[in-house]
Amino acid sequence: MYSFPILLEATLNGLLTGAVYALVALGLTLVYGVLHIINFAHGAFLTGAMFAVWAAFTFLGVDPYLAIPVLTLAFFALGYATQRFVIGPASHGDDGNILLVTLGLSIVIENGLLAVFRPDTRTIATNYAFDVVEAGPILISQARLFGFAGALVVAALLWLLLARTDTGKAIRAVAKEKLGASLVGIDVRHIYAVTFGLGCATLAVAACLLMPIFYVNPRVGQSFVLVAFTIVVLGGMGSIPGALVGGLFIGVVESLTGLFLGDSLGQIGIFIIFILVLLFRPSGLFGARA
């Protein structure tokens, strides 16, 4: 029904989009793996980061790629403070409460941004946004290739941090056994906040990689985060390799359903996979435990 180059291009585009999805999902899965909660404010933080990139470019003339280091640190601090001073104290250690507090946070952030920036959709115009790389019969957007590479680098860095550093060891300890970790002298509240900060930091990277090719408005995070939930569930909650593979897979699924069913139904494939995985294999395709 479609010629091979079209299918190939759709698949490739799906992989490139999927890498950015994976990047958004990485932070979500990390937070879930350690705090065992779903952070409903994840999408709102992404929107915030995208507005920060937009503002830095528009008012200060900072290139999105150059903004990565500063913004990543800033969002780490923001995430750390949010967990330490808002989510932690407000939820009294109850999982249902954490769910509600992060939902409340997402409403506050999203509508706060709406009040400040209005519902307009904004973009930034870099002079390299339309540069392409030729690969045989197909053209690949250079900015999307950067996004793909960036997602892989962030995943590798996160994995190194968890596997090779003392902080990583502490994070893994808290994820496995909270009480035991605190008995051997790990400050659990600090580790929770660090984890949440890391989750937000990955969003800052995602925002910098996204803005040259995407737009921002106060609702933009919602569409990403629903996809990210799907990826996290698919890859197994808390699994970093799972998030990466799941992200690429979902990107391809979205691209191909869009091709066959039309754009308005493009995302339905994702949600149906989501529901099916939740119902029949809630531990995910790669995860060992529910």
Place this chain on the structure above:
Amino acid sequence: MMLLRAYLPILILLALLAAIPLVVTSNTALNFVVFVLIITLAAQGWNLLGGVGGQFSFGHAAFFGTGAYVSAILQYSYGVNAWAALGAGILSGAALGWIIGFLSFRAGLRGSYFALVTLAFAEVLRILANALPITGGAAGMLLKLNIGFGNLQFTSRGAFLWLALGFVAAGLLISRAIADSRFGAQLVAVRENEDAARALGVDVLAVKLKAITVSGALTAAAGCLYLQYFLYLDATIAYGVWISVEVLLAAMVGGRGLVLGPLVGAFTLHGVGDLTKQVAGGIPGIDLAVYGAVLILVVAFAPGGVLGLIHRLLSGLTRPRPAKEAQ
């Protein structure tokens, strides 16, 4: 005596609300009350499952929208009488509740997982409603203006207020009756400790299924009323995230699991929201930002909601909450 104590606050509140059209003539004020009553009804549905049963749904829009769309399609495309369409809408909400419940509770989904799967169901329905021709697609559906009791359309806003109030009253009576019943006690047991409830012989799946079925019916009824009042529907209204959040907020803010919680919560929230809008002028989203902040504050400082606060004030209890493990 017990019966009177349980039903007296309900009757007083209902009488006060019923008197509103007799003293208030401002259309803006009546619109406000009707809208909040519709939200209350939808929130009563959420409260039964989420508040009493502890199963947090983040996708009650699925029921609200299905009730509204079933009723709209029957009237618009098949010329079915509005009252019959209303009944069909409510039944469809109950059926959808049973289906979603059967699929997700049987798969053992709880907590975050249940919240996610309900959200996903609502999103799938929203995308479908936005794309399929039978729902009018992205353009939505406009019901023909045809005033008359048989068509569930009234010239007077007061009359519609009484209709909505009648439904809210039914919702209150149902909630009250459930709270006093064996089923209600079992539902609370499931919320407090599912495994313990099962060990004591409670059929957890059956109890949850019953709760989500009634819950879906109540919220679908609210969707039908919304349609009859505004006579317009599109996918974002019917299945949008806004209604899922509204019903959860109203129940939580009023006092989760309490019979009067949704009513008190909906009026408190929209009162505060409207006040903010008037103070802050036309800044978009400011009222919703306040809702979010209220939710966080309620969870942090008033887990019993507004009714819990009133109760604490009345009984003069100021003993601090027992300190829980810090998170």
